[in-house]
Amino acid sequence: MADKILKELTLKIWRQKDAKSKGGFETYKIHNVSTGSSFLEMLDILNEQLVSENKEPVAFDHDCREGICGTCSLFIDGRAHGPDDDVTTCQLHMRRFEDGATITIEPWRCGAFPVIKDLIVDRGAYEKILQAGGYVSVNTGGVPDGNAIPIPKDKADEAMDAAACIGCGACAATCKNSSAMLFVAAKVSQLALLPQGKVEAARRAKAMVAKMDELGFGNCTNTGACESECPKSISIEHIARLNREFLKAKLKD
Amino acid sequence: MSNFLTSSIGKKFILSLSGLFLIAFLCVHLALNLLLIFDNSGDLFNIGAHFMATNPIIKIVEPILAIGFILHIVLASILTIQNQKARPIKYARRNQGGNCEWSSRNMYILGAVVLIFLAVHLYNFWWNIKFPTLGTPLAETTVDGVAMEDTYLLVSSLFKTSVVYCLLYILGGIFLGLHLTHGFWSAFQSIGFCNQIWRKRLECLAKIFAFIIAVGFCIIPLYFMLGFAGN
Numbered sequence: 079m080a081d082k083i084l085k086e087l088t089l090k091i092w093r094q095k096d097a098k099s100k101g102g103f104e105t106y107k108i109h110n111v112s113t114g115s116s117f118l119e120m121l122d123i124l125n126e127q128l129v130s131e132n133k134e135p136v137a138f139d140h141d142c143r144e145g146i147c148g149t150c151s152l153f154i155d156g157r158a159h160g161p162d163d164d165v166t167t168c169q170l171h172m173r174r175f176e177d178g179a180t181i182t183i184e185p186w187r188c189g190a191f192p193v194i195k196d197l198i199v200d201r202g203a204y205e206k207i208l209q210a211g212g213y214v215s216v217n218t219g220g221v222p223d224g225n226a227i228p229i230p231k232d233k234a235d236e237a238m239d240a241a242a243c244i245g246c247g248a249c250a251a252t253c254k255n256s257s258a259m260l261f262v263a264a265k266v267s268q269l270a271l272l273p274q275g276k277v278e279a280a281r282r283a284k285a286m287v288a289k290m291d292e293l294g295f296g297n298c299t300n301t302g303a304c305e306s307e308c309p310k311s312i313s314i315e316h317i318a319r320l321n322r323e324f325l326k327a328k329l330k331d
Numbered sequence: 332m333s334n335f336l337t338s339s340i341g342k343k344f345i346l347s348l349s350g351l352f353l354i355a356f357l358c359v360h361l362a363l364n365l366l367l368i369f370d371n372s373g374d375l376f377n378i379g380a381h382f383m384a385t386n387p388i389i390k391i392v393e394p395i396l397a398i399g400f401i402l403h404i405v406l407a408s409i410l411t412i413q414n415q416k417a418r419p420i421k422y423a424r425r426n427q428g429g430n431c432e433w434s435s436r437n438m439y440i441l442g443a444v445v446l447i448f449l450a451v452h453l454y455n456f457w458w459n460i461k462f463p464t465l466g467t468p469l470a471e472t473t474v475d476g477v478a479m480e481d482t483y484l485l486v487s488s489l490f491k492t493s494v495v496y497c498l499l500y501i502l503g504g505i506f507l508g509l510h511l512t513h514g515f516w517s518a519f520q521s522i523g524f525c526n527q528i529w530r531k532r533l534e535c536l537a538k539i540f541a542f543i544i545a546v547g548f549c550i551i552p553l554y555f556m557l558g559f560a561g562n
């Protein structure tokens with residue numbers, strides 16, 4: 079099937095010179111975009127156009143462009159990663175848009191993710207939360223046998239589902255409270271469900287939640303918006319587990 | 332335990348427990364109030380109200396209830412302010428409709444409306460019952476030889492004479508119901524009692540419970556407004 083051509087699109091894009099500048103929306107017209115191109119390819123075309131006009135191209139984050147690295151972001155027409163469910167922005171295609179449409183493109187808005195330039199935000203806050211406890215301590219020595227510790231299939235599956243989180247930040251970006259709970263819950267769950275991770279489960283839950291609060295993310299009110307927007311469909315049942323892990327750990331103190 | 336109350340999950344935990352406590356209170360309150368529409372002579376409701384007013388357990392529970400309300404409101408306010416601050420620059424365009432339920436996004440507003448209603452409600456009844464010397468003194472009545480306050484007269488005359496109050500009470504019931512469509516299941520999620528299976532059950536139960544509470548509280552002013560209790 080031949081791809082259709084979108085004759086004209088109007089793009090309202092947030093432009094901001096650097097972290098300290100004020101920033102604002104700029105409007106651009108773009109012509110003859112194939113519906114088969116991805117959203118990021120469409121931005122590439124816009125940038126070529128801007129470069130040929132001697133203008134500064136729009137800065138946006140991307141890397142793998144196949145939905146596995148979590149680098150791309152963008153709040154498109156009021157939704158994180160655009161109008162489709164369960165995909166990242168790099169997996170979004172232009173066939174989702176009508177000819178003549180106006181598309182609003184904003185960076186993640188979250189106090190803990192400050193804008194660095196245009197559409198790029200600093201998601202270092204998520205790294206800091208991981209550094210606070212999102213790991214399993216392993217002693218050096220010989221390589222342990224991967225199958226030495228039996229793990230029930232259902233637990234392994236649940237841990238795997240949680241481990242699908244790519245750290246993109248859409249959860250906090252979309253949450254009305256800017257809460258990072260889905261991300262933290264995925265990371266805590268993925269380890270707490272496995273015998274190797276259980277050992278440090280209490281310390282991990284406390285340290286990661288403390289870091290999350292300290293960095294200025296909001297408080298979860300269980301709206302479930304994160305789960306709808308998460309490109310990896312991480313379930314908020316993991317948030318219930320995080321609450322359990324945290325409360326258990328605190329009550330033991 | 333030291334920083335438990337400053338942590339996000341700790342605050343949510345207390346908010347949930349206070350919310351669940353208020354839910355328990357609502358159940359008792361509604362059960363008692365429904366006596367209003369099952370006996371037009373008012374004796375049944377007067378006996379119930381007299382029992383509650385003189386029962387020592389209720390005397391103990393009353394201040395705990397006040398503390399529950401205050402905790403719930405204070406924590407809800409702190410959490411909401413923090414959440415507002417967590418996004419200093421708002422989105423220019425936002426489309427949350429497909430993401431989550433309207434009630435879940437507007438819990439503070441729904442709660443605030445319930446609070447306004449609560450203030451009017453306390454003034455209408457509780458104030459007059461507690462401080463008869465300050466407000467309108469309560470009439471006396473005798474049921475089965477026991478002299479007691481005629482609480483039924485206080486309630487029924489308000490609803491029989493004022494359509495505005497009836498409508499206000501109906502609105503209060505509806506907003507409370509909306510608060511609970513989300514609040515009921517959210518409380519269990521916040522204390523960690525939820526998983527894939529229980530989520531479906533709790534969400535369904537929340538809708539049923541909220542519906543019963545809303546309809547239950549609305550039906551009472553409607554009953555009087557529509558003249559079922561006579562004039």
Ligand code: HEM
Nearest residue numbers: 299346347350353354407438439442443446514517518521
């Ligand atoms: C009889 C009255 C009330 C009942 C039964 C009630 C019940 C509940 C319950 C069960 C929750 C869920 C707790 C959680 O998820 O942690 C909740 C949450 C909440 N309530 Fe209330 N509430 C009442 C009144 C109020 C009032 C007066 C306010 C505000 C002024 C309020 C504001 C909130 C807020 C902001 C939340 C947080 C939303 C969330 O976490 O889901 N509530 N309420």
Ligand code: SF4
Nearest residue numbers: 243244246247249308
């Ligand atoms: S939980 Fe989902 S939305 Fe949040 S960072 Fe991970 S992949 Fe992105």
Ligand code: FES
Nearest residue numbers: 141143148150168
């Ligand atoms: S660029 Fe890697 S997930 Fe989108």
